[in-house]
Amino acid sequence: MDDAKECDMCGRQVNRIVKCRIEDSILNVCTNCSEYGAVIKAPKPVFSRSVSDSVLPESIVPDAASRIRRAREKQNLSMELLAQKLKEKESILHRIEQGKFIPPINLARKIERVLRIVLVDKGGADSVENNAPTATGALTLGDLLKEKLERKN
Numbered sequence: 294m295d296d297a298k299e300c301d302m303c304g305r306q307v308n309r310i311v312k313c314r315i316e317d318s319i320l321n322v323c324t325n326c327s328e329y330g331a332v333i334k335a336p337k338p339v340f341s342r343s344v345s346d347s348v349l350p351e352s353i354v355p356d357a358a359s360r361i362r363r364a365r366e367k368q369n370l371s372m373e374l375l376a377q378k379l380k381e382k383e384s385i386l387h388r389i390e391q392g393k394f395i396p397p398i399n400l401a402r403k404i405e406r407v408l409r410i411v412l413v414d415k416g417g418a419d420s421v422e423n424n425a426p427t428a429t430g431a432l433t434l435g436d437l438l439k440e441k442l443e444r445k446n
């Protein structure tokens with residue numbers, strides 16, 4: 294039998310062999326023995342999921358510049374007036390509308406409130422913001438608060 298392979302763990306001759314991590318070594322084992330370790334071809338998705346949740350909780354929409362300009366023009370707001378409402382420099386607003394400057398989340402939030410538009414993309418995971426009991430969530434909130442306080446001074 295050319296197809297028969299030997300299981301590294303139990304030594305049985307089997308047709309189907311799986312690569313499997315058992316403790317610190319990678320073994321070629323039969324399907325029975327693979328239950329004792331992690332099969333390499335099917336990694337657990339837990340890790341990548343938690344990473345994307347903490348690294349990308351929200352982001353600025355790609356067409357933020359045109360959204361801001363359109364909303365501002367619709368409301369007959371001059372760039373100067375909008376800048377005043379936002380307590381930001383007109384030049385910054387100018388660069389944002391030209392797409393040369395991506396506003397940080399807290400500024401985007403201010404613009405959202407003033408123009409009543411959506412600029413922050415929550416990546417389709419609204420629940421992340423609503424129930425974020427994790428340590429990373431608390432950290433982000435703390436950072437935002439700190440930034441807010443620093444801005445006031």
Ligand SMILES: [Zn+2]
Pocket residue numbers: 300301302303304305322323324325326
């Ligand atoms: Zn085996």
